[in-house]
Amino acid sequence: MSRINDVGGMEGFPLAGQELNEPPFHADWEAHVFAMNAALIRRGCYNLDEFRDAIERMPPQEYLAASYYERWFHAITALLVDKGVLTAQEVSGD
Amino acid sequence: MTERFRPGDRVLTSRADPVHHTRLPRYARGAAGTVVELEGRYPLPDDRSRGLPAELQPVYAVRFPAAELFGAGDHQVTLALWESYLRPLSEEVARDE
Amino acid sequence: MSDHGGPAHGLAARVRHVEALLERRGLVDATELDRALAAFLARASPANGARVVARAWLDDGFRARLLADANAALPELGLSMGGGIQEQRLKVVANTETTHNVVVCTLCSCYPIALLGPSPTWYKSESYRSRVVRDPRGVLQEFGCTLSPDIEISVWDATAESRYMVLPRRPAGTLGHSEAELAALVTRNGLIGVADV
Numbered sequence: 580m581s582r583i584n585d586v587g588g589m590e591g592f593p594l595a596g597q598e599l600n601e602p603p604f605h606a607d608w609e610a611h612v613f614a615m616n617a618a619l620i621r622r623g624c625y626n627l628d629e630f631r632d633a634i635e636r637m638p639p640q641e642y643l644a645a646s647y648y649e650r651w652f653h654a655i656t657a658l659l660v661d662k663g664v665l666t667a668q669e670v671s672g673d
Numbered sequence: 674m675t676e677r678f679r680p681g682d683r684v685l686t687s688r689a690d691p692v693h694h695t696r697l698p699r700y701a702r703g704a705a706g707t708v709v710e711l712e713g714r715y716p717l718p719d720d721r722s723r724g725l726p727a728e729l730q731p732v733y734a735v736r737f738p739a740a741e742l743f744g745a746g747d748h749q750v751t752l753a754l755w756e757s758y759l760r761p762l763s764e765e766v767a768r769d770e
Numbered sequence: 771m772s773d774h775g776g777p778a779h780g781l782a783a784r785v786r787h788v789e790a791l792l793e794r795r796g797l798v799d800a801t802e803l804d805r806a807l808a809a810f811l812a813r814a815s816p817a818n819g820a821r822v823v824a825r826a827w828l829d830d831g832f833r834a835r836l837l838a839d840a841n842a843a844l845p846e847l848g849l850s851m852g853g854g855i856q857e858q859r860l861k862v863v864a865n866t867e868t869t870h871n872v873v874v875c876t877l878c879s880c881y882p883i884a885l886l887g888p889s890p891t892w893y894k895s896e897s898y899r900s901r902v903v904r905d906p907r908g909v910l911q912e913f914g915c916t917l918s919p920d921i922e923i924s925v926w927d928a929t930a931e932s933r934y935m936v937l938p939r940r941p942a943g944t945l946g947h948s949e950a951e952l953a954a955l956v957t958r959n960g961l962i963g964v965a966d967v
Contacts, residue, residue: 584877587699592896595897603887617806631877672784
């Protein structure tokens with residue numbers, strides 16, 4: 580089924596403005612999510628296609644409400660739990 | 674492995690609406706386009722995302738008139754598509770258009 | 771888990787928490803992450819793209835090699851698409867008198883980050899990804915790029931492994947400019963195709 584990420588040609592999304600002199604990352608945590616993903620893929624914990632798939636399978640409302648690197652973090656943690664690397668409880672810190 | 678298509682070939686994209694990850698966008702399903710060039714050979718993401726063995730498959734840059742995709746527009750859109758997303762645009766289909 | 775300070779604050783803590791778990795598991799090394807990040811940001815930036823464009827404007831042979839096989843041409847300037855998870859194929863698409871190119875990834879946000887660094891936030895937005903394939907002329911207009919009606923727009927959707935970069939046309943009145951001066955004219959927006967240069 581078509582997923583929420585498949586937005587080519589869709590109507591109605593609010594315009595995204597340009598940020599002048601935008602930094603490569605807006606916060607340390609974003610940069611760490613970026614680097615963590617590369618490290619985990621290089622290690623073979625999951626592959627890039629599984630990563631994209633995990634982002635796409637976010638519930639639509641969550642996907643749209645999440646910032647770009649929030650989506651990445653969601654996918655990384657979902658995959659780590661799916662693959663049995665971490666447990667859901669460990670991730671949530673309960 | 675030989676490629677099925679060459680630059681200039683007319684192709685039709687799949688109409689399938691798969692339940693799994695794929696890299697054929699919805700807006701380009703069931704559309705007639707022209708092969709621009711072979712981009713390379715890469716493992717099919719539909720399989721790789723599901724942990725299935727994914728052999729290398731040709732990927733083509735395929736160009737579509739906007740009107741073919743959206744019913745309107747004077748621009749062109751080129752997508753990079755795996756071979757299994759494509760089939761030859763048959764003479765019959767072309768004649769009906 | 772409480773979220774004082776807003777969602778982003780909570781997220782920073784959650785990211786640190788997961789990173790710490792992975793570090794205890796021996797799967798990531800925080801020092802190595804920092805090193806890799808710094809190395810990436812040092813080598814990848816829009817200035818690289820600007821250098822490539824300036825060289826192509828001055829050297830027809832380089833331009834031809836760039837358009838035929840960009841990955842093979844980049845090392846002539848000491849640049850590459852490597853250093854990331856895997857080296858990706860770069861395809862450079864040239865603007866002409868009759869065609870203006872613009873790049874998008876409608877499905878996610880694929881972009882030549884190995885060469886240019888991270889993409890701008892607007893490039894990743896649903897708004898850009900949804901609209902530029904359908905109304906590129908309107909989107910370009912909003913970016914302040916008004917193209918004459920006889921210029922055809924060619925949109926490239928990075929749906930596979932290739933990453934696209936636009937080679938803008940050399941602006942008029944730049945004869946005699948040095949390579950560095952020419953490079954200074956090239957913007958990231960020009961490399962994506964939402965600006966003339």
